[in-house]
Amino acid sequence: MARERKAEDVETCEVSTCNNESARSLSRKKVDKALGHSFTGGGKKVKLCKDHYKEFKKKTKKEKKLDSLGW
Numbered sequence: 866m867a868r869e870r871k872a873e874d875v876e877t878c879e880v881s882t883c884n885n886e887s888a889r890s891l892s893r894k895k896v897d898k899a900l901g902h903s904f905t906g907g908g909k910k911v912k913l914c915k916d917h918y919k920e921f922k923k924k925t926k927k928e929k930k931l932d933s934l935g936w
């Protein structure tokens with residue numbers, strides 16, 4: 866009975882190949898563009914685990930840098 870709400874308590878990363886516990890929730894558009902993974906779920910937000918969040922941050926950082934260099 867105590868485990869009834871488990872699905873709500875523990876949310877997992879929505880990268881389709883990943884089952885880690887989610888750490889962050891981010892705009893699907895942004896994540897889609899940065900990572901190019903396929904995701905489960907259909908909301909506007911995508912839940913990411915720590916690892917994928919790190920990856921996302923890395924990629925967006927790079928893009929920003931390239932952007933400013935390009936100009």
Ligand SMILES: [Zn+2]
Nearest residue numbers: 878883914917
């Ligand atoms: Zn993940």
